[in-house]
Amino acid sequence: MSAGGNGHGHVGQRMRRKEDPRLIMGRASYVEDINVTGQLWCAFVRSPEAHAKIASIDTSAAKARDGIHAVFTGEDLDMEQGLPHAWVPPGVEVATPDHWPLAKGEVNHVGDPVAVVVGNDRYGVVDAAEDVIVEYDPLPAVTDPMAALQDGSPLVHEHLGSNKVHEWGLGSEDVEQALQSADVVVERTVVNHRTAGAPIEPRGVLADYKAGSLTLWSSTQVPNFVRLFTALIVGISEERVRVIAPEVGGGFGSKLQVYGEEILLAWVSRRLDRPVKWIETRSENMLVSHHGRDQIARVRMGATRDGKITALHTQITADFGAYLMLLTGVIPSLGAFVMSGCYEIPSVRVDITGVFTNKCPTDAIRGAGRPEATHMIEVTLEQLAHELGMDRLELRRRNFISEFPYQTPLAVAYDSGNYPGTLDLLLEHIDPDRVRAEADELRSQGIYRGIGFSTYTEICGLAPSRVAGPQVVGVQAGLWESALVRVSVTGGVTVYTGTSPHGQGHETGFAQIVADRLGVDPEHVEVIHGDTGTGPQGLGTYGSRTLSVGGEAVARATAKVADKARRIVAHALEAAPEDIEVRDGKFSVKGSPDKGMTLAEVAGEAYVPADALPADMEPGLEETTFYDPENFVFPFGAHACVVDIDAETGRVDIVRYVAVDDCGRAINPNLIDGQVHGGVVHAIGQALYERVHYDDNGQLVTGTFADYALPSAADVPSFETDRTETPSPVNSLGVKGIGEAGTIAASAAITNAVIDALRPAGVSYMNMPLSPMRVWEAVQEAKGGVA
């Protein structure tokens, strides 16, 4: 079967989404919209201290209030294990402190939960939480990861003896030598500051334990992980735990987690024998939903005078915050696998040091390690081009990888690519010389215009277990995906996927794939997701894996169904199964399009078997697949950004943004464009506006949307997007991933544009966020004035 199937060609169409009617009418059900009779509400008491011993907790006043059923603290917990960290890299020691759903004796960051109050009413539990009196003995806190590594630094976890979490390295052993023999070496300190996922729906949990079984609704990207760890930690047999991710209002990695609140509400529900509900406030979300990025890298790039990059070494200090959550430790390593970007660099090495600080833990946020890596390479490369006096795009072209598969020095093999192709297409949309001419004109008006580029590749489609799993990368899980495709008696199709969407459009994209292969309208293909009580075991949605792993599983399960259908039709029409094809909505005999059966007719035979089934065939028409790919997939592209900077105010305006991406074959271009737009704006947020900021005492300064500036519609432009299609050889669909690509690519393009704009003002390098104050200061400093 060809990549597009051989039916009506729904694949590749800009089909509008099947998900949308319920969402645009306000009829969708997110966790907060779900209520269970008899439910109680929970509110948390959280630490206002960044680091302290808990001297005492007095819950009596809270318990005495009307309608309060219970107040629990860490002392009440009877769990034998705490929250999971699922990364155990072979041969590397990772210092892993205990992490409990409620603090036991010590708090390690502002927001650490100290007690939970349970009562009748959502306002009443907040009142009661204010009546819980906690006395703290403050301990010195450390918030700067570099300072945390110094001798004499306060220790986040005294008993571990150090703030160092781990050291992990990958790549060429000879990189120091290679740098020494380079004609030119540029060295930069690249800071990827801390950001928040900030989905517009905060998290929420509703736990209903009764008669030995638990149903847990959670706003999560990974219901199966939540099920497994809830079962293990709370001590309920896994088959008696059902986790449902209903409508999920965005995740961006921040809901790829097993959170203490999920575990705790399950425990409280069992303890009280009542359903219990908790809805995170935005302030809590900023405090305790894991953050991302927070890496400081020393980047050294060496090259020959004529522009051949010969060596790259990045030494990353990664601020993990106070605890290791599900994948905290592995995030910078995900970036390491693509540290050489689109370039053939003979000697590349990445060294990572993880550090504890008294801040909220970091973990996956859209891109998870790869935006940081791309920023390091692409910004440093433009710095190198300036150093060499060479055109930035020419330098890229001289170093592009041209043959695939390409084995990098960083343990992975790129599946396919055409890097000059996306760059050429980008230049059809935007003429850098023209931007340069405009910049010369605008300067007299006090406006600095600049253009920046980013040519990226990234690694996604997590899977494959063989590499990502325990033996190589060290994630303690398989990373395959499953699908079950069920044809109903009347010929409608239900697909159960183990992926778990939060806005991506799985219901539409998967329906298009199935429709082509079974000769039905996508209208008659329903996709069920996010419920561990239905369908096979699955692994959720993250790492741009939905289509290349989950979608391929759907395609394979569908192919099995089509195969059985062909055998049924062949038997009924006395033809050979290999002569049956899907054409015009029917399984028909090749060359005799009149002779055929619709899927509904096939289902009739399968479910009401008279003599129409072959003798050795079971009745029914449904199939399951577990798919574990052979390799990752590597999307790529070329982005350009044009900015105008007001020298008086330091304000950066994005005037144009052009994105050319290649994510392999397109299933639904609308969904691709949507992911690119959103991904790019996520990076615009980091580059220009957003920063999770703690003061030196570990107080979170950006604790609300009034202080943490998500970009609004008025802050960003419309985008110009285009695509090339280089199929991935890894899966039969030929697809890669696109959920994170925009975020991975864009911060470097924006930063390069700002630096380019400010070069005439004497600025040669800047780190994000490129806020008006910092831009203005950089200009003043370059002038030699007092910033």
Add this chain to the structure above:
Amino acid sequence: MASPVRVTLEVNGVRQSADVEPRLLLVHMLRDKLGLTGTHVGCDTSNCGACTVHINGEAVKSCTVLAVQADGAQVRTIEGMGSEGSLHPLQEAFWEHHGLQCGYCTPGMIMAAAHLLDTNPEPSEEDVREALAGNLCRCTGYHNIVKAVLSAARTRETGSAEEPPPPEEGQRTGQELAREGLGA
């Protein structure tokens, strides 16, 4: 706890009364007392706009209004905008132009956009971006939302059902609330 107060609203054309705590937010009355869960809460500082509804024809962030302040008002929520088979032009346009992904901000976006089109039937792209600056979306990058609103504006020019104007006094209350309570 202060004694409950009787609040009567006309919500989506239906008269609704409830005894509520004086501190109850309008958004919680709509969601928890009246079961209209299409209006969402995304922040606690009136920045995100997911809770935007119409009070006497004005777009208001319902997390910033006490239910008692809205007593006697006409309230319109996303559930009153359109239904299967007779969607509001903005709902159609958001669907057609892929103006939503996770859908959480969408009801508030549609309500804010509807108010824009009521007051400025032929907005420019900049008008739309400014009008929606108080409604945050993390998924779409706004590109397709803006496209959808501009497209709905064009559709509406060719005529569609308008909601009847609110009574004069109600209009004043609505404008007052909008001024006091709109937040960011």
